Amino acid sequence: MMFDHRLILLATPRQIGVLDWRPGHMHWLGEFAANETGRAAFRQALVKRAQLPVLLVVDTVDEDYRSEILPHVQRRARDELLARKLKQVFRNARFTGAWRQARETTGRRDDRYLLAALTDAEWLTPWLSVLHRERVPLCGIAPLALAYQHLLARLRVQAPHTLLACRLNNRLRLSYYHNGLLRFSRLIGSDTPTQLPGNAADEIAKTQLYLTGQRILPREARLHVLLLDPSGQLDSAQAPLNADPAFSTRLIDISNLARALRIPDNFLAATPEIAPLAAIADESVHLNLAPPELLQRHIEFRWRRGLNLAAGIVAATGLILTTAYWLNTQDLRDQALRIESEVQRGDARHAVIVRDFPLLAIRPDQLGQTLALATQLNRSPLDINTLFLPLGQALAAHPDMVIKALTLQDTADGTADITLDARLSDFDGNYRAAMSRIDSLVSRLAATPGIAAVERVTSPVNTASTATLSGKTSGETRPEETRFTLSLQVRP
Numbered sequence: 001m002m003f004d005h006r007l008i009l010l011a012t013p014r015q016i017g018v019l020d021w022r023p024g025h026m027h028w029l030g031e032f033a034a035n036e037t038g039r040a041a042f043r044q045a046l047v048k049r050a051q052l053p054v055l056l057v058v059d060t061v062d063e064d065y066r067s068e069i070l071p072h073v074q075r076r077a078r079d080e081l082l083a084r085k086l087k088q089v090f091r092n093a094r095f096t097g098a099w100r101q102a103r104e105t106t107g108r109r110d111d112r113y114l115l116a117a118l119t120d121a122e123w124l125t126p127w128l129s130v131l132h133r134e135r136v137p138l139c140g141i142a143p144l145a146l147a148y149q150h151l152l153a154r155l156r157v158q159a160p161h162t163l164l165a166c167r168l169n170n171r172l173r174l175s176y177y178h179n180g181l182l183r184f185s186r187l188i189g190s191d192t193p194t195q196l197p198g199n200a201a202d203e204i205a206k207t208q209l210y211l212t213g214q215r216i217l218p219r220e221a222r223l224h225v226l227l228l229d230p231s232g233q234l235d236s237a238q239a240p241l242n243a244d245p246a247f248s249t250r251l252i253d254i255s256n257l258a259r260a261l262r263i264p265d266n267f268l269a270a271t272p273e274i275a276p277l278a279a280i281a282d283e284s285v286h287l288n289l290a291p292p293e294l295l296q297r298h299i300e301f302r303w304r305r306g307l308n309l310a311a312g313i314v315a316a317t318g319l320i321l322t323t324a325y326w327l328n329t330q331d332l333r334d335q336a337l338r339i340e341s342e343v344q345r346g347d348a349r350h351a352v353i354v355r356d357f358p359l360l361a362i363r364p365d366q367l368g369q370t371l372a373l374a375t376q377l378n379r380s381p382l383d384i385n386t387l388f389l390p391l392g393q394a395l396a397a398h399p400d401m402v403i404k405a406l407t408l409q410d411t412a413d414g415t416a417d418i419t420l421d422a423r424l425s426d427f428d429g430n431y432r433a434a435m436s437r438i439d440s441l442v443s444r445l446a447a448t449p450g451i452a453a454v455e456r457v458t459s460p461v462n463t464a465s466t467a468t469l470s471g472k473t474s475g476e477t478r479p480e481e482t483r484f485t486l487s488l489q490v491r492p
Contacts, residue, residue, distance in 0.1 A: 007054045008277040013123040021281045028271045046134045053137045059144040061187045062120035069110045090117040099287040137301035140285035145175040145185035147276035154260040159224035167229040174207045201237040225249045230272040390450035400425045415491045424482035434482050457485040
């Protein structure tokens with residue numbers, strides 16, 4: 001469905017009518033005769049609305065309808081199949097179309113198509129030339145019977161076999177619909193005697209016989225006839241048709257039609273031509289008789305409209321995001337102002353409280369140093385004898401160790417760290433034996449009660465896997481080469 005502003009044209013060999021339609025509003029621009037004056041006036045009406053898409057509805061006796069059952073194919077194969085079939089059925093007709101109405105439920109499940117064509121459309125060429133010169137986007141050419149199908153849908157007609165008899169512009173159109181879908185239509189011109197009101201029932205009966213003979217209408221089916229004539233000339237056909245059991249007839253008055261189309265009664269009574277045009281205005285064209293070259297400008301129109309819509313969506317999205325970010329920025333700014341105000345109030349309260357504090361003789365940082373010193377003085381002093389007793393016992397068992405330096409450092413948790421720098425008293429150059437003596441001292445220290453941990457800081461030989469081997473293989477040995485350093489953690 002297309003809910004947009006468009007022009008709906010009703011073209012006949014004698015004239016063309018123009019309806020300016022948009023959802024909820026319509027304006028009848030009038031009818032223009034099929035002569036130079038009428039086409040000039042028609043052109044002037046189009047110039048003001050050349051940017052609007054146009055749907056052309058044709059009402060002529062030169063139309064033909066065929067029902068065909070074709071194999072179920074899709075896409076390009078279906079287009080080629082329909083093109084061959086249309087050319088085969090309608091020869092060189094320019095305005096042809098095919099409508100896939102249903103699919104068979106049995107057998108091969110073929111598709112049922114309605115083929116239609118305008119067998120003589122020379123009278124339509126001047127109007128199309130005006131549309132072409134004004135570069136009007138033509139969206140389709142539809143038969144009037146298709147517009148009446150949408151009118152039946154608005155009237156909610158449920159009968160499976162319906163024949164709509166409509167008198168418009170002094171001509172009688174009879175259209176047959178099966179389950180709401182168009183199957184056949186014919187127009188009876190005003191220059192024939194059968195157009196008289198008394199002969200309308202005869203024409204309807206002849207049409208019923210034709211549909212039955214062509215097997216379009218089943219023989220046992222009862223035909224529901226709807227009489228639509230604002231002038232009331234078809235009222236006399238109701239009684240003879242209801243007398244025949246093959247028919248059931250109902251009149252459609254202006255009030256019911258206006259209510260179904262949501263059009264004022266007086267407007268519809270003054271211009272009854274707008275009834276089928278208003279019904280098809282917002283519907284898709286299922287049966288389009290326009291050749292592809294006439295639809296090119298409408299394709300370009302749809303592309304432009306789609307691009308404009310996409311650009312509008314992008315712009316609207318950008319505007320919404322910009323607004324959201326701006327609102328978020330304003331919210332963050334308000335939060336920052338509130339926090340800053342709270343900080344200022346807190347600083348003011350702190351200043352008031354501090355102003356009432358007594359004056360201090362010393363600065364706060366000096367007071368902290370004083371407290372730290374007081375804490376250190378309150379701690380009980382280390383018992384040096386107790387700390388060195390385990391170390392002395394271990395060294396007494398190794399008289400070959402010469403103490404070079406001894407460092408004691410007090411810690412806050414009641415333990416002491418002792419750094420021992422020593423060497424071996426005698427060294428004959430055997431580093432393996434020297435390392436074994438040092439390892440023996442380390443093992444004894446680790447097993448001595450009161451020593452929490454022992455760590456070898458340096459040794460005569462670096463045994464780390466990443467160390468580079470260096471040294472001399474000859475020369476005199478010196479005791480200083482066996483110096484080592486141990487770190488001990490002693491707990492009283």
